[in-house]
Amino acid sequence: MALSPELPDAAQRRPVLQVVRDHGERDLAAAERAAAEFLTALGVELDRESLRDTPRRMAQAYAELLTPRPFNLTTFPNEEGYDQLVLAREIPVRSVCEHHLLPFVGVAHVAYLPGERILGLSKLARVVELFAHGPQVQERLTKQVADWLAEHLRPKGVGVVLEAEHLCMTLRGVRAAGTKTITSALHGTLREDSRSRQEFFSLVGVTP
Numbered sequence: 381m382a383l384s385p386e387l388p389d390a391a392q393r394r395p396v397l398q399v400v401r402d403h404g405e406r407d408l409a410a411a412e413r414a415a416a417e418f419l420t421a422l423g424v425e426l427d428r429e430s431l432r433d434t435p436r437r438m439a440q441a442y443a444e445l446l447t448p449r450p451f452n453l454t455t456f457p458n459e460e461g462y463d464q465l466v467l468a469r470e471i472p473v474r475s476v477c478e479h480h481l482l483p484f485v486g487v488a489h490v491a492y493l494p495g496e497r498i499l500g501l502s503k504l505a506r507v508v509e510l511f512a513h514g515p516q517v518q519e520r521l522t523k524q525v526a527d528w529l530a531e532h533l534r535p536k537g538v539g540v541v542l543e544a545e546h547l548c549m550t551l552r553g554v555r556a557a558g559t560k561t562i563t564s565a566l567h568g569t570l571r572e573d574s575r576s577r578q579e580f581f582s583l584v585g586v587t588p
């Protein structure tokens with residue numbers, strides 16, 4: 381997965397950088413034809429007026445869920461030497477599981493302990509969104525957000541907790557309605573120092 385350009389050196393000169401994630405070519409017309417064939421094969425009759433555009437809507441809906449949105453990464457110098465956690469709680473997460481392509485939805489809590497630079501606050505939610513858009517498993521999504529922040533912001537610590545409901549598990553299959561899956565990924569001080577780790581988990585509201 382390519383994210384460009386690298387932040388640490390470039391950020392000293394130009395703190396706003398565009399973050400993009402590679403993904404394959406998309407062909408919406410082919411996706412629409414395939415959606416029509418798929419629905420027809422499952423016995424859905426598409427000749428009713430209200431269903432006529434469904435293959436197009438379906439193709440567009442999945443294209444939206446599977447295509448990462450680029451964003452500008454804005455960082456600022458940590459001029460005040462702020463040395464406590466910065467935590468964005470309850471960032472909405474919308475992704476699709478790579479096994480069934482059904483949504484999983486929930487919240488992310490993302491924190492970092494600043495080093496030399498602080499991050500524009502909205503960018504914590506942007507990073508979650510960047511990695512959520514694509515076929516995912518919750519464990520990978522959690523780790524990608526934490527690894528990305530550790531690598532590109534170079535903070536003293538990073539903590540990410542995700543709480544999500546997987547519709548493939550609650551609507552179909554085992555139908556375990558209400559089940560939430562919690563995952564976490566930690567870096568630096570938050571991983572190594574038990575007091576920082578506890579502070580993070582208690583701010584998030586999860587007992588480690």
Ligand SMILES: Nc1nc2c(ncn2[C@@H]2O[C@H](COP(=O)(O)OP(=O)(O)OP(=O)(O)O)[C@@H](O)[C@H]2O)c(=O)[nH]1
Nearest residue numbers: 477478479480516517518519546548549552553554
């Ligand atoms: N670890 C992990 N598993 C996931 C995630 N999303 C979905 N799954 C699981 O992926 C598994 C796929 O298992 P399979 O046995 O191949 O699929 P299936 O027959 O549809 O399984 P059931 O859901 O049990 O009916 C299921 O257990 C899903 O619950 C995720 O984010 N992380």
Ligand SMILES: [Zn+2]
Nearest residue numbers: 477479480548
């Ligand atoms: Zn699934």
